[in-house]
Amino acid sequence: MITAAELKAAEASQPIHAEPTSFWRKYVFSIDHKMIGRQFLWAGLIFLLLGGTLAMMIRWQWAFPGRKVPLLGDLFLHRTGGVIGPAEYQQLFTAHGLIMVFFAVTPVLIGAFGNFLIPLQIGARDMAFPKLNMYSFWAFALSQVLVLASFFVTLGTGGAGWTTYPPLSTSIGTPGSGQSLMVLAIFVTGVGSTMGAVNYVTTIIRLRAPGMTYLRLPLTMWGIWLTAILNALFVPVLGSAGLLLLFDRDFGTQFFIAGAAGVRGGGDPIVFQHLFWIFGHPEVYILILPAWGIVGDVLSFFARKPHHWYKGSVGAMVAVTVLSALVYGHHMFQTGMSPLLGEGFMFFTLIISVPSMIIVMNQVFTLWQGSIRFVTPMLFALGTVIVFGVGGLTGLFLGDISMDLYLHDTMFVVGHFHFTMAAGSVLGAMTGIYFWFPKMFGKQLDERLGKIHFWFTSLGLTAVFGGQLLVGWAGQQRRLYDPYQYTFIQGLHGLNTWTSMFAFTLFAGQMVFIYNFFKTIFFTAPTNVQNPWGIPTLEWTDAASPPAYHNFDRIPGVLRGPHHLSDPRVEERLERDFLGQAEPGPEGATSAVEPA
Amino acid sequence: MTGRRLLAALGALAAATAHAAPLPEKGFGLPLDVSRDGHHIDSLLWFTLAAIVAIYLVVLGGMAWTFLRHGRTHRAAFSGGSRRSIGLLVGSIAVIALAVDGHLFVATMRDMNEVFWNFAEVDQRPDVVRIEVNAHQWAWVARYAGPDGRFGTEDDVITTNDIRVPVGQPVLIQLASTDVIHSFYLPNLRVKRDAVPGMINGLWFQAEQAGQYEIACAQHCGPNHYKMRGVLTVLSREAYQQWLREFSEVAVRGYDPDDQEAHWGWPWRSL
Numbered sequence: 001m002i003t004a005a006e007l008k009a010a011e012a013s014q015p016i017h018a019e020p021t022s023f024w025r026k027y028v029f030s031i032d033h034k035m036i037g038r039q040f041l042w043a044g045l046i047f048l049l050l051g052g053t054l055a056m057m058i059r060w061q062w063a064f065p066g067r068k069v070p071l072l073g074d075l076f077l078h079r080t081g082g083v084i085g086p087a088e089y090q091q092l093f094t095a096h097g098l099i100m101v102f103f104a105v106t107p108v109l110i111g112a113f114g115n116f117l118i119p120l121q122i123g124a125r126d127m128a129f130p131k132l133n134m135y136s137f138w139a140f141a142l143s144q145v146l147v148l149a150s151f152f153v154t155l156g157t158g159g160a161g162w163t164t165y166p167p168l169s170t171s172i173g174t175p176g177s178g179q180s181l182m183v184l185a186i187f188v189t190g191v192g193s194t195m196g197a198v199n200y201v202t203t204i205i206r207l208r209a210p211g212m213t214y215l216r217l218p219l220t221m222w223g224i225w226l227t228a229i230l231n232a233l234f235v236p237v238l239g240s241a242g243l244l245l246l247f248d249r250d251f252g253t254q255f256f257i258a259g260a261a262g263v264r265g266g267g268d269p270i271v272f273q274h275l276f277w278i279f280g281h282p283e284v285y286i287l288i289l290p291a292w293g294i295v296g297d298v299l300s301f302f303a304r305k306p307h308h309w310y311k312g313s314v315g316a317m318v319a320v321t322v323l324s325a326l327v328y329g330h331h332m333f334q335t336g337m338s339p340l341l342g343e344g345f346m347f348f349t350l351i352i353s354v355p356s357m358i359i360v361m362n363q364v365f366t367l368w369q370g371s372i373r374f375v376t377p378m379l380f381a382l383g384t385v386i387v388f389g390v391g392g393l394t395g396l397f398l399g400d401i402s403m404d405l406y407l408h409d410t411m412f413v414v415g416h417f418h419f420t421m422a423a424g425s426v427l428g429a430m431t432g433i434y435f436w437f438p439k440m441f442g443k444q445l446d447e448r449l450g451k452i453h454f455w456f457t458s459l460g461l462t463a464v465f466g467g468q469l470l471v472g473w474a475g476q477q478r479r480l481y482d483p484y485q486y487t488f489i490q491g492l493h494g495l496n497t498w499t500s501m502f503a504f505t506l507f508a509g510q511m512v513f514i515y516n517f518f519k520t521i522f523f524t525a526p527t528n529v530q531n532p533w534g535i536p537t538l539e540w541t542d543a544a545s546p547p548a549y550h551n552f553d554r555i556p557g558v559l560r561g562p563h564h565l566s567d568p569r570v571e572e573r574l575e576r577d578f579l580g581q582a583e584p585g586p587e588g589a590t591s592a593v594e595p596a
Numbered sequence: 597m598t599g600r601r602l603l604a605a606l607g608a609l610a611a612a613t614a615h616a617a618p619l620p621e622k623g624f625g626l627p628l629d630v631s632r633d634g635h636h637i638d639s640l641l642w643f644t645l646a647a648i649v650a651i652y653l654v655v656l657g658g659m660a661w662t663f664l665r666h667g668r669t670h671r672a673a674f675s676g677g678s679r680r681s682i683g684l685l686v687g688s689i690a691v692i693a694l695a696v697d698g699h700l701f702v703a704t705m706r707d708m709n710e711v712f713w714n715f716a717e718v719d720q721r722p723d724v725v726r727i728e729v730n731a732h733q734w735a736w737v738a739r740y741a742g743p744d745g746r747f748g749t750e751d752d753v754i755t756t757n758d759i760r761v762p763v764g765q766p767v768l769i770q771l772a773s774t775d776v777i778h779s780f781y782l783p784n785l786r787v788k789r790d791a792v793p794g795m796i797n798g799l800w801f802q803a804e805q806a807g808q809y810e811i812a813c814a815q816h817c818g819p820n821h822y823k824m825r826g827v828l829t830v831l832s833r834e835a836y837q838q839w840l841r842e843f844s845e846v847a848v849r850g851y852d853p854d855d856q857e858a859h860w861g862w863p864w865r866s867l
Contacts, residue, residue, distance in 0.1 A: 086822070087819045089819070090818070090819050090821075161816045165776075165777055165815075165816075167775065167777070168777065168816070168817060168818060172775060172776065173733075173775070173776045173817075257793075258794025258795075259772075259775060259793025259794055260775060260793070261775065261793075262793070266793075269792055269793060269794065270792060270795070303666075303672065305672040305675070306676035308676060308681065308685075309677040309681075309682050309685065310676055312677075312682065334779060334788055334789050335790045335792060335797075336789070336790060336792060336795055339708060339709070339713045342708075343705060343708065346701065346704065347701065350697040350700060350701055351697075353693070353697060354693050354697075357689045357692065357693075358689060360655075361655075361689060364655055364658060365677065367663075367666065368658075368662055368666065368681070369670075369672065369675065370666050370672045370673075371667070371669075371670050371671060372662065372663065373668055374667075382659070386656070389652055389656075390652070393648035393652060396647075396697070396700065397644055400640065400701075400704050401704050401708055402636060402637050402640060402703070402704045402707040402708060402712060403637055403640050403641055403644065403704075405637060405712060405786060405787055405788055406634075406637050406783075406787075408779075408788055408814065409779055409781070409788070409814035470624050471624075473624070473626065474624050474626065474627065475783035477781065477813070477814045478816075479821060480822040481819070481820075481821070482822050483822070485823060485825055486810055487810060488627050488783055488784070488810050491624075563676070565674070566671075566674045568674060577672070
């Protein structure tokens with residue numbers, strides 16, 4: 001039971017501040033978590049478009065190697081007459097990878113949804129450290145500026161691949177300041193992510209509304225909280241690796257340089273890989289945990305049914321978080337690591353498939369015996385489950401050392417991680433955008449355009465990444481400027497061309513989303529969308545759309561879990577099928593929904 | 597004609613023949629496997645593919661069924677799962693984990709320890725062919741010990757992007773790199789290993805079918821990564837012996853003790 005004193009104490013600790021009125025304080029240097037969330041959304045979506053454009057150029061090269069790139073060629077490649085050369089090509093895939101991972105998907109999934117949703121879903125008036133939150137965004141914005149700047153320096157942006165393995169990423173392999181700027185951008189965005197992560201972790205521990213126990217948190221909050229913990233632990237490792245790499249590049253140290261260039265004894269290139277992947281593998285989960293959380297909630301909301309085995313999903317997400325740092329060595333099976341170490345990493349990699357399967361199977365079981373509403377956010381959530389399934393299952397091949405002997409560094413790897421990190425995370429992010437758009441902007445996205453966008457995106461992603469899996473299965477290595485130099489790949493030209501065609505279609509389909517997004521924001525009249533779908537979590541039941549500056553007039557006292565749907569007692573008395581988390585309900589309906 | 601010129605001429609000839617050969621693969625499947633042990637990998641690949649396709653189809657089928665039967669008109673159950681549904685979920689996952697993950701783990705431990713990473717035993721075999729490969733941007737340079745069996749002597753045979761091995765004999769390669777990380781990849785023999793500056797890594801295979809196959813670089817190593825292609829020629833034992841003998845004689849004639857750049861290499865290591 002929540003006492004009046006508890007609620008009063010919560011009110012007293014989070015007094016209502018007046019909303020700033022000046023333009024700069026309100027829209028630019030804002031400390032309001034909702035504005036910062038929207039800033040991250042804009043920044044991330046713009047870079048998503050940029051990263052996607054780079055991907056189209058890569059696909060063009062694989063379909064029509066050495067031919068002039070239409071439209072974009074004259075714009076970006078005037079130095080080579082509109083043709084992609086080997087040097088430009090390596091910059092394309094390097095920038096594509098880095099932009100998508102660090103500057104597009106991360107800000108949307110973690111920056112936008114984390115900031116916007118944490119206080120609203122746990123019943124707080126703002127984050128624990130609102131100013132730190134603002135610094136976090138502006139550090140991120142600075143890192144985006146550095147990324148853009150790297151394109152305009154002599155020799156262009158970085159070209160060592162998104163993994164920036166030394167010695168290639170030192171001045172031996174990639175001279176010029178573009179690579180340095182990219183590494184610096186990763187360092188700066190790491191600073192921003194760490195600040196954000198500390199803030200998220202603290203907020204969820206300290207500012208949950210009275211009655212919001214850990215096992216009453218929406219799964220979205222679990223996903224974002226665990227992600228923030230991983231970020232706080234491992235992003236600083238990446239930052240230190242980046243810093244050491246910068247020293248190697250620009251100050252003459254030799255932490256990661258060996259071989260002929262290691263004139264002063266040299267260092268060890270493999271150390272960088274350890275530092276990179278002990279961050280890099282958790283990063284995969286950093287990007288999928290929020291998506292898992294969002295999808296787990298949305299499936300429950302639109303199946304109008306409690307999430308299947310909520311505690312099991314939470315436990316599995318915690319298990320994945322713990323194990324995520326113990327599996328990273330599977331990226332390095334072929335570097336010459338000791339067999340015992342490699343086999344240990346293989347063991348944990350196979351083990352981590354168990355909690356992952358629990359999460360996905362719980363999502364599927366949630367649909368069972370539901371009353372499914374196929375609205376756009378639900379379609380995207382279902383799409384996420386289906387594409388993530390492919391990504392997760394193809395991971396079995398790569399976590400296994402002997403199959404990795406053949407498949408390592410082939411397009412199969414590329415297809416696998418695109419199904420998880422690109423298809424899974426992006427569809428998860430789209431689920432969130434369609435679902436919380438009314439809460440963010442007070443207007444609802446067009447449903448018909450949303451469905452068209454869904455089919456283009458989900459079928460397009462599947463075709464493109466499926467094509468990558470197929471050519472990888474046939475042995476094609478990744479990152480080849482002209483794959484057809486190899487006779488054993490020449491037979492795959494047709495398949496690659498088809499895949500590229502699907503990619504162009506996928507990209508074109510995104511225009512539907514852009515049109516829908518801007519049309520709704522600027523030309524659609526606000527409608528009554530406080531809770532259009534009948535969702536029981538706090539942001540829908542207790543806050544306006546868009547929420548007031550202080551979120552909640554009164555801090556809610558939470559009575560039950562996030563998925564109280566289709567309770568017959570509620571349906572009988574209230575004539576609707578959901579009961580809000582903080583809503584005093586018919587007697588007997590307060591207990592959390594758990595298996596008998 | 598000096599020894600050096602002769603060597604260059606022979607090298608050019610070898611390069612010309614090497615570039616003519618490997619035929620494109622047909623279709624989308626795995627490339628032709630010409631190795632003694634590649635079938636270990638292929639059988640695991642097919643096993644895993646069959647398992648995941650089966651799992652995926654069952655789950656998709658279940659989802660499709662709920663879409664059809666448990667739509668808007670269906671009355672939702674107020675249940676976060678029952679003992680039975682959770683039991684079914686945990687049980688099926690346990691079966692998958694034991695049958696699929698368990699099989700992969702056991703089979704791979706055996707493959708790696710007995711075959712692919714079992715360098716010590718291969719090095720003991722009397723018929724082993726030892727090659728040192730030094731990768732650099734953007735070529736594979738190989739060194740054979742020659743008749744004296746020792747690396748770093750004047751009878752060493754050195755080739756570029758052209759590695760020749762006998763059929764039916766184990767070939768043990770020690771890999772190094774001068775500049776950046778490369779990855780030595782033989783798609784038709786199902787093996788791959790990184791060449792890392794400052795390290796010497798091992799890789800071994802046994803080819804069972806004469807012919808020419810491609811050597812690929814799998815690790816991005818700079819703008820011309822895509823051109824880091826070599827040819828692996830699998831010869832009959834007699835042809836291989838003859839080639840090695842002839843090239844070694846040429847090498848002895850062309851040996852120049854003052855040519856520092858040609859003297860890369862290392863005493864053979866036990867891995």
